[in-house]
């Protein structure tokens with residue numbers, strides 16, 4: 001396919017900024033751009049004009065968006081804040097607010113150069129865009145062997161990428177050696193790495209000490225000539241429950257670690273801000289050599305992907321979130337939810353410790369210190385059989401996956417946690433007898 005002149009221009013900007021940024025793009029990534037003459041762009045140009053006959057929405061005679069009062073009666077916002085289309089890049093004020101929050105929550109990121117977060121339709125959309133822009137069919141994506149199952153949906157099934165998994169744990173700790181070995185496989189060249197912490201399903205985040213070593217490994221890999229896209233899936237950011245565990249995103253460290261590393265941050269309102277059904281995620285990039293022109297070029301390619309798939313994202317969700325961020329009670333409300341989840345985490349640790357020997361016959365927990373979940377590794381019993389038994393006879397639901405059971409303590413009241421584990425134990429006992 002002949003490249004569109006606009007795509008060529010963006011690619012030239014990226015190459016001039018840092019040739020690695022161009023080399024890292026997939027074939028689709030090189031082709032992608034947000035058309036200058038796009039309807040959304042022309043509509044934005046016409047904003048505020050006396051006569052504006054641009055975009056395909058219906059306006060009342062006074063120029064306000066048409067809407068149905070039967071809907072509006074349920075919404076406190078001005079219809080202008082939720083009826084029209086959202087800008088393709090996302091609501092500018094929300095993007096700037098999120099960028100400011102990122103810098104506050106990640107002191108290591110500080111004022112390092114990055115793109116302004118682009119709004120995506122949930123984090124799934126942001127991850128899929130990352131796969132589209134940086135992953136070619138047949139290319140490997142390096143990730144831990146404990147991963148969110150839906151990664152297969154877009155990286156494997158949509159983009160034909162191959163999973164190359166390292167061992168997540170060794171002797172109760174993050175397996176740094178396995179991580180380094182995976183990076184060294186297949187000689188020097190392009191590497192795509194995905195790091196999800198706090199992790200789904202394990203509920204693990206590296207310690208500060210381990211994080212330093214992860215950074216050293218990535219830096220050594222870049223210094224030896226590899227060019228890396230490192231995607232940080234920060235879906236569960238902020239939910240760290242133990243001292244000494246990394247509370248910042250690795251993105252802040254990666255942002256200027258080495259010119260051969262493109263850091264890609266995926267985060268959003270879904271888990272971190274307790275807005276699951278809002279479908280608002282963000283995609284942000286950084287690189288040591290980033291220039292303002294390259295920032296614009298990367299943003300343009302990301303928005304081109306949005307425009308050509310979901311077109312633009314929910315306006316009502318973006319503006320509601322913005323109002324929440326501006327509320328004087330926002331911080332205390334968030335802290336309250338955090339404390340509830342932390343309370344469940346502490347109770348889970350207590351229950352597991354108290355019954356350690358008893359439970360060891362059928363299961364033992366994998367390391368966990370953060371996020372929504374933990375995993376228990378099953379022995380002598382089939383996790384799926386235990387799940388069926390729990391549903392049928394114990395009024396209890398969990399997720400079975402491979403040789404493990406994933407437990408969402410995020411969804412379990414603190415006074416039910418002991419009962420939950422006791423049920424798993426009893427269901428295992430019955431399932432073993434049946435085996």
Ligand SMILES: Cc1ncc(COP(=O)(O)O)c(C=O)c1O
Nearest residue numbers: 122123124148196200233235270
């Ligand atoms: C690790 C991880 N990343 C991303 C997502 C997707 O989030 P969203 O619902 O915003 O698409 C999930 C959802 O479960 C997740 O567990």
